[in-house]
Amino acid sequence: MGIRKVNYERCTGCATCVEECPMDVIRLDRSINKDEMPPCQAACPAGMSMRDYIYLVVQRRFEEAAALVRNTLVLPGVTGRVCFHPCEEDCARRKVDEAVNIRSLERFVTDYALESAPGPVPKLHNEKIAVVGSGPCGLAAASELARKGYPVTVFEALPVLGGMLRAGIPEYRLPRDVLEREIDSVIELGVKTLTSTPVCDLESLFATGYKAVLLAIGAAKSRNLAIPGEDATGVAYGLDFLRDFNLGKGSRLEGKVAVIGGGNVAVDAARLALRTGASQVTIIYRRSRAEMPAIKEEVKEALAEGVRTKFLAAPVQITRENGGLCVTCTRMKLGKKGADGRRQPEPVPDSEFDITADRVIIAAGEEAEVPSKWGLKLKRGAITTDPTTLATSRRGVFAGGDAVTGPGYVIQAIASGKKAAAGINCYLRGEQPGFEEARRVNKPPLKGVDKKARNTAAHLGIAERRNQAEVEAGFSPEMALKEADRCMACGSKAFIKYLRDCMTCFLCEIDCPEEAIYVSPERERRKPLPW
């Protein structure tokens, strides 16, 4: 009597049968594999459950999708814009056509459903917690802890909140009203914030009653190149340049600008320089484009905007001449792969050449600035912590984000903040941290999925990018629905939902790429014969 069985060992949930059944008998069961993580979620440092919230988008339940996103992740309006989206790198759909545009979907739901932020949480605990730094790590931890019912105070040295989100990331990538909105959503949880309040010694924090401290101080000190002429007039460090402009203190640039480095700070600085008057911007990087640690889309946009590049060039000296600057570089070639998997640059002997510029911005990496009187164990400038709880060498002091890992991406800092919050909770409650590793979906759909082009939100025309206007627009609801429809919901299985409506046409069995379906030709005699 019709379609009988779907072999779940074989079924990959490609939905060929769901799409093709003329009688609409089969559906995709998305809840069957709750304990298996789809690749996107497994790749997300914060463990965002994209499959679930995208399905809510498919169902046109945008508010619930936003609430689900916010439940996992603080500041989704930020990560929806600036995340380096490792989820998309691992998206199983890449093997079919292109990754689902997860970042734009995240941005869409959080922008669409502004009211979805959770409100204040009643205080359940008395232990006051101090969070030092209001960057993504600090805000994530503060939000998590506040939602657990702790009184949390965030200390920020700058006069404004947001840390690197505000001082580092330029407005054209992250509009300030969005940042304000996202920070407000943390404050609304009942988190106290103190700006222009640098924390100099930890003892006074404990002395004023704080039971735990999280150091989320970021990596705010620019590394120098250690080359002659680095201190010449007209040479600045990337972070300083960004901070000045982002906090409204920068003055317009003129002439040619050389930016040294290949990370996000370098690319942000280069694009910002173009927007603030530079006539020509050149990125100097000692490796090639493939090795640049900056987010790929940002590099692409920078090049589209006219940023020039000088790859395989390592500065060896900066000199001032004729009122301008001259960066002397050595040509490099790529050698063997290093420990980080990237090919290591090696100098080519006697290959020096000069690049002239009016301004030079050095963005060769950043590190944390940890006062020695805090008495913490450090390793190469970063704070050493327990990998599970993020506890430092000092009792009651935890650390997270860039201060521990060195410069990373926003989502990593947020994930680290969440982890630290869990560690602090365990510490204060005297619990053992739980550790659970979810299984990954082992057979995502591959065969039988129809190709559908990825939807990309509109970008500002190159000519219009002469100010801080946001470059990438968001999805319209229609676009979001189209893009959400591309999610294959990895781990789902075909499910015979309307068995009695099967007309035994065998289409599902014939077209199943995994040969997972069995149809019986015999039909129940419910429907009459003429005699």
Place this chain on the structure above:
Amino acid sequence: MFNRWTRQVNCDVLVIGGGLGGTFAAIKAEEAGAGKVVLVSKGKLGKDSVSTFAAGVMSVIMPGDDFEAEFRNYALGEWSGAGIYDPAWLKIAMEENYDRVRDMESYGVQWARKPDGQIERRAARGVVLKGTFMKPFMDAMANKVRSTSVEVAGHIMLTGLLTENGQTSGRVVGAVGFDTRTGDFCVFKARAVVMAAGGCSFKPRFAGCSMSTGDGYTLPYRAGAKMGSFELGHFHQMSAAAFDTAGMNLFVALGGHFINARGERFMQDYFPNLVEFADLTSVSQASAMEMRAGRTPVYLDMTHFPPASVNRIRTALRSPTKALERMGIMVGDKIVSPIEYAPCFRGTYSMGGGIVTDIECATSLPGLYAVGDSRCRPEQEPAALAGAAVTGARAGIFAARFAKESGDVEIDRGQLEELEGFTFAPMERQDGIEPDHIITENLETIVPYEVVLIARGERLEKALKEVRRIQREEVSILYASDLHYLRMAHEAANILLTTEMYLNSYLTRKESRRACFREDYPYTDNINWLRNTRLKLEKGEMQIWTEELPYDSLPLKPERTKRLHPIFEVARRKGIPWG
């Protein structure tokens, strides 16, 4: 549950249905420069139509064939028009048949070939000349559509046509429906609409057609279109009794034959010349007469097939092959046992009732064109697939012209609201009757062979009364618990309305002609009944009337005689009682 969202698409030509006719209409409308063409299908394009399961055979009339003889066959042949035909239309259908075959070939459809490269044609049921497909062709048609600028909207169940100012019988300006996956209310605004949603299957015991539920009739009917000739269609197909299978066309073409319970090849008695090649309904009627005589069940015997024929079935008919294998009837390259067959009430395919059109496929509603099984086809033109191809292409071309020449259209807000309410009503109800119940009741009313297979006025009237009762008492309170059942609720309503049109037309024709087979009027009456039945919704009532054929202008004139329907003739000879 999904939040309801409204989606509106504006286009120049809207094609409803994605079978052979619908795909042809979309392709040709686009080629004709219609502008934006949108094709809406109920499931996935290429997989949701009766054409997807077509029995692998299509009529092909080629240059060099004896057109005059063919024309005579189609117009006057007993199995065919039996005198009821439209000469202008028949000429077009025959002339354009081969062009469409060539089109399909260029889209990637593969035909059986003779060693010299010519299309291989075989005699098949009813019609003399046939071309044989090597494999299912809807994938090629769907891919062709996808390669054009035609926008395909799948998984949408349409529930109503939009008309100018919301007026019944006004110009058609679009359609509405819902997305069966998301529940979106879908609104299509169009300058011209092509109805290619197929016929009505009544969801019978027959695989491969249950998704076709008279949507192509009920939407235009409710909008006030003139319909007709429902009683003349082939409503019966022979199918295996224990399971569902399509493929009769090919089985018979390859030499399969019917035997009755006594092992006699009874079709030799009824149709000494055509034998099994007699049309679907004739085989069903003959089987019903054997039933009267107590010589059922009947069987289809293919046990004598050589391996080459069995392999032909394998390549052309994927689904029936699976069924035959699983039932233990096809083993390797042999058919090991005869299959018990029974007439199967399977709906309005290949010929019969539908929306009345002119030779440009235009209907009585300006801006609405009709294709294939949705169209009224009293004559047995090169029908079914060939008819769908020819009408599809014509409807596409003339709808494109209409869209270009006519002004922009506007949707009547009041009508839109009303249709939205109508669309979702079964889901809004707290309680009510399930669609499945209504579909089964309807089948129980019309399937017993003494209702329509061997009809009589009283029995038809009783069935019609019951169908009207179901409509009045049950369709009005259809209940759907989710979107799947919402689709089924609309399908059930459409099936019931189509049944009413069918039974009403059957009662009106007081003679026996082809599928219309009445014990109380056993004569084919060319004196009084060279007429077509017509029906239309007027002031909320189904109006039915007949229109005389323009006898004087027919190039081939059927004899003005009255003689016994051929099946009754044989039954009388064989001593099977009727009357």
